[in-house]
Amino acid sequence: MSKAPSMGNLFGGSDFDQDKGWLNMPRGEIDALSAIDIAVLGIGCATPYPVGSYCMDAPDAIRSARSWPSILEQHDFDLYGLSPSKGILPDGVTAADLGNLPVVDHADAKVTANNRAAIEAAIKAILDQDAVPFVFGGDDSVPIPVLAAYGEAKAPISILQIDAHIDWRNEVNGENNGLSSNMRRASEMDHIGKIVQLGARGIGSARSTDLQDALDYGVSFHTTRMLKDDGGIDRALADLPQDTPVYIALDIDCLDPVVMPAVIGAAQGGLFYDHLVAIFEGVAKRAPIVGFNLVELMPARDVNNQGALMASRVAISMLGLIAKQRAGLTI
Ligand SMILES: [Mn+2]
Numbered sequence: 001m002s003k004a005p006s007m008g009n010l011f012g013g014s015d016f017d018q019d020k021g022w023l024n025m026p027r028g029e030i031d032a033l034s035a036i037d038i039a040v041l042g043i044g045c046a047t048p049y050p051v052g053s054y055c056m057d058a059p060d061a062i063r064s065a066r067s068w069p070s071i072l073e074q075h076d077f078d079l080y081g082l083s084p085s086k087g088i089l090p091d092g093v094t095a096a097d098l099g100n101l102p103v104v105d106h107a108d109a110k111v112t113a114n115n116r117a118a119i120e121a122a123i124k125a126i127l128d129q130d131a132v133p134f135v136f137g138g139d140d141s142v143p144i145p146v147l148a149a150y151g152e153a154k155a156p157i158s159i160l161q162i163d164a165h166i167d168w169r170n171e172v173n174g175e176n177n178g179l180s181s182n183m184r185r186a187s188e189m190d191h192i193g194k195i196v197q198l199g200a201r202g203i204g205s206a207r208s209t210d211l212q213d214a215l216d217y218g219v220s221f222h223t224t225r226m227l228k229d230d231g232g233i234d235r236a237l238a239d240l241p242q243d244t245p246v247y248i249a250l251d252i253d254c255l256d257p258v259v260m261p262a263v264i265g266a267a268q269g270g271l272f273y274d275h276l277v278a279i280f281e282g283v284a285k286r287a288p289i290v291g292f293n294l295v296e297l298m299p300a301r302d303v304n305n306q307g308a309l310m311a312s313r314v315a316i317s318m319l320g321l322i323a324k325q326r327a328g329l330t331i
Helices: 058-065 109-128 142-149 183-186 208-217 224-228 233-236 273-286 307-325
Strands: 040-044 095-100 131-135 157-162 190-196 220-222 248-253 289-295
Touching: 040 109, 040 157, 040 307, 058 095, 058 109, 058 131, 058 307, 095 142, 095 224, 109 131, 109 142, 131 142, 131 307, 142 183, 142 248, 142 289, 183 190, 183 208, 183 248, 190 233, 208 220, 220 273, 224 273, 233 273, 248 273, 248 307, 273 307, 289 307
Parallel strands: 040 095, 040 131, 131 289, 157 190, 157 248, 190 220, 248 289
Antiparallel strands: none
């Protein structure tokens, strides 16, 4: 008996093929990526605060939001405009979904140390095989061990952070590696060079001393209000070193809560999808993208799957641009 198509299946639905990965990609194994350009990895948490990680189920929410069988081969107008394409990935570029790394959602110091070690080892394994790590978090503590994995071999690496919050707390209740501290920890890594941070707005966890420390380090900040000014995105990207490998750390709460309800701390006055597309394209024109994370999607707060669909769409835009770079195409 044939199964009647559901309304949900019309545009992806929720029942994608569990044997396949995000966007119906082939599944891959972390130690067997010899012919893979882009490696998708779900990492549900790294160093949660005692309240726990509220993003453990985000990777699967993103996968199931938009993963119908033919999607990778269909034309994407946001990526290719009116030039007929072979799909999101150009000829010769391959991607695989490695599934979810087994991490443990607990704030105990031994547990979080194990999480961070497992994450660092996994990302190192991906980098050693010359694939680009493409990470679905997880809360914003995930980028700390991800960035640690890059090491001196690839130095210097720039970071482009896009986030409503600057994440420069030294510690929160004794925890140094939590989601409020990722950019400060990154700034302490020898292989990290320039840090450009986009999208700060409203009142986050940052204290004035945190902002001052970041400015003293040399961070180039462009607040959401600055980005929305005429030419604001171009001015922001001009602060990113040309042709230096760049890691993109995207906290999905950079988006306005109107279009991204699925976050823990909704902050008014945020970015919209088109801003992110313009930022992504500008980066891809300027420097090779050597890694990407999308963190802080909180499915429990989602409304009509809108947040998961948005996260998936944003990630497709980044996937396509990294793929174009790997193929040597003009952005
Ligand atoms: Mn953040």
